[in-house]
Amino acid sequence: MSEYLNKSRYNESFCNAITEKFPDHFYDQRIVALFYCAIHLLKHFCLEQYGEYVGDTHHAIILNADPKSKSKIVDLPSGMWEEYYALYNASKNARYEGFEDQAIFEAAMKIEYQEARKALTRFKLYAKPAESTEVQKSTPRSRKS
Amino acid sequence: MSTIEHIQTSPQHKFIQSILNGLSEMYREYGEEVETSKVLYEAGAKNELVTRLESYLNDPLVQLNDLSIRVKEIAFDLINEVVKVFCKREQENFEAVLRTKSNIKNSLHYCFVLKHDTPANRNRVLSFLNSYERRDFSKEFPVYIQFLPKDLSEKIAYAERLI
Numbered sequence: 001m002s003e004y005l006n007k008s009r010y011n012e013s014f015c016n017a018i019t020e021k022f023p024d025h026f027y028d029q030r031i032v033a034l035f036y037c038a039i040h041l042l043k044h045f046c047l048e049q050y051g052e053y054v055g056d057t058h059h060a061i062i063l064n065a066d067p068k069s070k071s072k073i074v075d076l077p078s079g080m081w082e083e084y085y086a087l088y089n090a091s092k093n094a095r096y097e098g099f100e101d102q103a104i105f106e107a108a109m110k111i112e113y114q115e116a117r118k119a120l121t122r123f124k125l126y127a128k129p130a131e132s133t134e135v136q137k138s139t140p141r142s143r144k145s
Numbered sequence: 146m147s148t149i150e151h152i153q154t155s156p157q158h159k160f161i162q163s164i165l166n167g168l169s170e171m172y173r174e175y176g177e178e179v180e181t182s183k184v185l186y187e188a189g190a191k192n193e194l195v196t197r198l199e200s201y202l203n204d205p206l207v208q209l210n211d212l213s214i215r216v217k218e219i220a221f222d223l224i225n226e227v228v229k230v231f232c233k234r235e236q237e238n239f240e241a242v243l244r245t246k247s248n249i250k251n252s253l254h255y256c257f258v259l260k261h262d263t264p265a266n267r268n269r270v271l272s273f274l275n276s277y278e279r280r281d282f283s284k285e286f287p288v289y290i291q292f293l294p295k296d297l298s299e300k301i302a303y304a305e306r307l308i
Contacts, residue, residue, distance in 0.1 A: 062278055069279055082268050085275050093291045098247035098254055100302055107297055115292075119264070 004044035011037040012120075027109035028094035034116045035091030038084055041127040050074040058088060080126035086119045164220050167280040168227050220286055221253060224277075225305075228255065228288070231273050232307045238266055240295055243303035252287040255307070258298045267292060 015033035018026050039061070046054045046065065052073045054064040064073045067081050090112045099105035225244065232242045240258040247254050259266050274290050277283050293301070 059278070059284055062275070066275065066279060068276070082271070085271055086264070086267065089271055089274065089290065093289060096249075096254065096289050096291075098245075098249035098252065098289075100246055100248055101300070104297055104301055108291060108293055111294065112292070115267075122264075 002044050002047070004040040004047070008037045008040035008044065011040065027106065027113040031090050031094040031109065031113050031116045034113075034120050035087045035094075038087045038120055038123050038127075041124065042084055045127045046074050046076075058092075077126055080123065083119045083123035083126070087116055087123065090116045090119070160216065160220075164223060164280075164282050164286075167282060168223065170280075217251075217286075220282075224286055224288065225253060227277075228253070229307055235269060236308050238269065239308045241298055242307040243298060243301060244305040244307060245291075246302040246304050252289060254289040254291070256291050256293045256298055256301060256303070258293055258295050262292065262294070 011033045015030045015037070018030055018033070042061070042065065043054060046052050050073070052064070054074065055061045063069050063071050065076055065081065066072060066085075067076055067078050093112060094109060099108075228244075232239065238260055240260050241256075242258070243256045245254045245256055257270055259270075270290060270292075274288060277288055
């Protein structure tokens with residue numbers, strides 16, 4: 001199993017463990033773990049399908065993998081990117097420290113966690129190596145870091 | 146060199162100019178009619194920018210650090226204007242859009258209340274944010290979009306109601 005698949009499963013297991021132990025807490029941390037599950041799946045998928053590493057930072061991944069990016073180095077299905085971006089956005093919000101009312105933040109995170117779960121399920125339909133039939137392998141191209 | 150020329154060749158102005166260009170490009174890319182960006186760029190934002198920068202540069206009390214802070218404030222104002230244009234265009238999908246109060250000053254945070262909270266409707270908003278985040282300057286001017294149900298949005302402290 002690839003390094004990225006291992007990391008992806010680690011993050012999902014972590015999320016599941018927190019969910020089991022603390023079903024009504026730590027929604028923000030669970031969202032971040034689900035996003036990291038997705039990001040490692042994305043990296044694995046891009047390496048396997050296109051022979052490309054899509055970057056170390058979130059911004060680099062947007063430039064390299066977003067189907068609408070002028071500098072993209074992979075040709076992801078737009079639906080796959082939309083699910084990834086929804087998870088990225090949820091994770092960004094989970095790490096946002098500007099909410100003045102913690103109770104509202106936690107209530108929002110509970111809803112976002114449920115949405116993130118659904119988004120990850122949909123994302124996996126694209127990202128699972130055995131099920132990824134929509135894209136063709138391409139030759140490696142230059143990368144953006 | 147006149148004050149206007151000084152402003153137009155200053156790094157601050159070039160910085161703002163690059164943001165304006167990026168925001169205009171974003172709208173073209175996003176499929177918005179050219180008129181929107183033209184109105185924002187030519188009729189409003191550019192003139193206001195020059196006027197405001199001129200007043201700052203002419204103000205003897207404004208220090209260089211202060212100018213940099215003011216330039217950032219202008220950049221955030223411009224980005225907020227673009228968000229408003231987007232919200233008006235898509236307003237039939239929104240119950241409410243709020244720019245929230247925040248204890249963080251170096252970002253913009255919005256709460257969107259969708260009339261129908263579906264993945265497709267969320268994606269319409271996120272594709273706008275995604276388009277913004279393809280611009281390099283988005284790293285320096287983070288924009289957050291949080292979806293909220295109506296009942297929660299009614300409890301939130303906000304700085305501005307866009308819809």
